[in-house]
Amino acid sequence: MPEEQAFCVLVKIMYEYGLRALYKNNFEDLHCKFYQLERLMQEQLPDLWSHFQELNLEAHMYASQWFLTLFTAKFPLCMVFHITDLLLCEGLNIIFNVALALLKVPTKKLKKFEKEYQTLRESQLQQEDPIDRYQRENRRLQEASMRLEQENDDLAHELVTSKIALRNDLDQAEDKADVLNKELLSTKQRLVETEEEKRRQEEETAQLKEVFRRELEKAELEIKKTTAIIAEYKQICSQLSTRLEKQQVATKEELDIVRSKVMGCERCRDLFSTAGALQVSSPGRDKASTEPLDEEKDGLKEQLRQLELELAQTKLQLVEAKCRIQELEHQRGVLMNEVQAAKNSWFSKTLGSLKSSASSSSTSQTPSSPKEGPA
CATH class of the missing domain: 1.10.287 (Helix Hairpins)
Structure with missing residues (x-):
């Protein structure tokens, strides 16, 4: 296929099939695909999903390249060509089908390999010298004992530290309670004095009113x-x-x-x-x-x-x-x-x-x- 046609196919896949949305908004749509894949695994492959949960194995650890590169990073091209044809025919949801199919295949192989390992282990134990086996078991038990002793020491130290911290907290709480009790008593005393003062002032007010x-x-x-x-x-x-x-x-x-x-x-x-x-009167008048x-x-x-x-x-x-x-x-x-x-x-x-x-x-x-x- 010429490069121009290959580029046109890439553009069509990116825009019309929604592959471009996986790269946008901080891979928000890609995380949505991871969640959908985990939910499908929980419904259709519950044992495998539980096993992954115990291992803290999340979908982005193994399925990110499946969605972003359409399986081209880990699988042969002949298989990738078939997956691409299915993608062009049925859409982006075909990736979930391929992913579930890939996850189902190793499950059967894992069970088969587990049985082979158990058989091989039993044969090795039968051929192994009992002294070496006991020495190895003794070393393993000693290591476990040392590890348990170390854990015991750590727990004892943590217990002592927690007791000291609790004792300090208890002392502080008791001191705080004493202070609060003293403040409560003083507050009650002030309240009694205030009520007495209020009563006295009310009496004085009544007397003043009467006067x-x-x-x-x-x-x-x-x-x-x-x-x-x-x-x-x-x-x-x-x-x-x-x-x-x-x-x-x-x-x-x-x-x-x-x-x-x-x-x-x-x-x-x-x-x-x-x-x-x-x-x-004139002097010439008569006196009479x-x-x-x-x-x-x-x-x-x-x-x-x-x-x-x-x-x-x-x-x-x-x-x-x-x-x-x-x-x-x-x-x-x-x-x-x-x-x-x-x-x-x-x-x-x-x-x-x-x-x-x-x-x-x-x-x-x-x-x-x-x-x-x-x-």
Whole structure:
């Protein structure tokens, strides 16, 4: 066959018969063929498959060249030509048939050779000198004894080593258990202390709440009382203001009445100017005519002084009431500030105690892990 035609046949086998896939993807398809061959051997040649398994003989050790070279590496060309013809006729699966056939043939020969060996061995043993046979058997037994003694020594050394390692592991485990027990006891103690602290803080919180409630009620009562007093003083101030206004109006009316009476009197008219001011009497007037006027004037002055005194007292009472109101307002502001400060102080103390309780609880619940010993 010319080289060109041989190359065309190779290309056809590679692409159309799937031989090219055996070389791709790190021989993935080739390993699949090995697995298929082993499964066929397990079903059709179980004895041979078991024998190969005992020898740890895998398919890639003997069948790789069968698939990759189509048996050309180990067999004569006349046989390879027939296998190639079968491959071109039936496909790549023909390799499995040929492989199984090749594996079946040596099985019969192996059994035959095994019988021949047994026969030959028996004849050699019969012809051999008993002394040599016993010496050889003795050497074999001595070698086996030495090998067993060596294995025994190795096993004893391994046993001692394992015992020492186990003893060390046990000591480390006991030390670790002691550390864990100590940590457990300390954790329990901290837990008891934390619970006691929590209970004490809860009692303090309850007491603080009660004190705060009483102080709050007291402050509210004081505020209500102060508010009532302020309202009462405001009412008194308004009443005093109204009274003052009424007295001013009444005084003005009385002054107007007195002025109108004086102006109606011919003898007293000259004592007042047109603007209502009191005129000084001339020295030439009669003493008898001025005496009634002086008495009436003194009465009017006395009445005016009394009105001015009442007005001054009313103004003083009004100023005192305003000062008292301002003082009460100041006391009310101080009480409100004290109540707010008590609220803030109680909330801050309660929050701080709760935070400290939470931090101590989290610290007691996360103990430090002991250092791990070597495995």
